[in-house]
Amino acid sequence: MTKKYDLVIVGGGPAGLMAARVAGENGLKCAVLERKTDITNITRIDGGILSPMNEYTFGQTVTFNPEAKKIGFPASGFSITYDGPYQNIYGFNLYSPRGNTIVFGDREKQKTDPEKYRAGVSLDKGLMLQGLLDDAAKNGADMYPGVNVTGIETHGDRVRVTGNNDVFEGVFVIAADGVNSRIARLMGMNRHREFYATHPECAWSIQDVDLPEIEGIGFFFTSYGNFYVSSCCRKNHYHVGSTSFKPTDDFPGLLNRFVYEDEVFSPLFKGAKKTEEVSCVINMLSPMKEPFKDNVLFIGDAAWLMEVTNVAAMCCGWKAANEITLAMLDAKRDKEGIAGYLEWWNTYFYKPYGHVEFKPIELQDFFAPGDIDYLAGLVTKPLIATMDFYKLTSTLGNTFAELFPVIQEERPDVMEKLMSVVNRMDEAEADVKKAGFPNR
């Protein structure tokens, strides 16, 4: 028996749940299909980071008012409730093999007025999603956890989604099923997207350890691999993870080495209690310029290269559900009806960020550990306070470009390697591509 709705939402993450909340508020009958049985149990790596604060990415910024228990999205114009633990975060740290650090965010200055200068907060994402889930359910959305979507097809002027031998029919479908979107794949949306890399991560939740300099995310470039440490929502709680662009790397083994054996960094983790192992795999495809086909609207990560951030995901869900509402009210049940979403996506996502070609190079393939130590040692002052990954990479590029004359003078060998990165980029990209599984 086909279950009929105005809107079927595939994916119960921040984007999908926000869409369900808004659709319900607007009086649309909607369903959320989610493959997890426990929608708010976060089984994929997520730092729970809410950003950007005090800056803009994708045209959005976020505010957090713990007294009012509200997270605000002033550029879009809505808020959500959050009543749980949080930690302020202030920026990135980049570490060379010997521990030379490039710091983003003048922490001393930032802490004179945390609300004004923080770059974000770390929250309990499961708790945040629970709030959205409760709102959506209260607004009348039907939740279907434990549903694996296996098919999607047009049926007259409707769309039918098949999951667990049930059929869900909607005028519109929102594909909010994340960066490896099943819906995108089933509908052939990936055929014309460039494939860059298969990017796996493995991380541990750790506690009972104090890492005062990590107030955000630290990236560690060792001689044998890349790692990260990110602040969780409780003091003394962190995620420590191993990551690369080679799926066959032994991530738990590498993580073991970093945490327990690394000469420079293992002391950081002395006495740390490991509570959980988590992972994720991200297939990186070029962003969708027009995330729509046959009344299926792709939002958030489902149309992007990697994670757009929790904030952007919620804004996508909010915008998509509102545009679909208007399309239904205007009886424009097609692409013209949701043109407002496509325009918004182009203005704030695709035009400013979508053209950026992703370069999945590993520093260690181009530089010796000592070279990375030298380069990191050149940056002695804190750089801008940001949790915006795009600003991170462009700031680094500009910072080192300005240092070229110094590097040429002091270490012409390193300068030559820097120049050769450009020449060897194509080869490095091809190797990473070959090691991946495009699955288009």
Next chain:
Amino acid sequence: MITINRDVCTGCGGCIDLCPVIAIRMTDDKAEIDPETCTQCKICVKVCPVNAPQEEG
């Protein structure tokens, strides 16, 4: 035959997403391989960050 060790599987869904023949589904928040659909291409084995898919026999 390839099966998922549910003690090791984190439920991240990477194998589910990348299986070329959609042979893997999420069951009780962990991955489960349908042996009838599986072609033993072993992409799940290669891609899993925590080595949950195990080859038997």
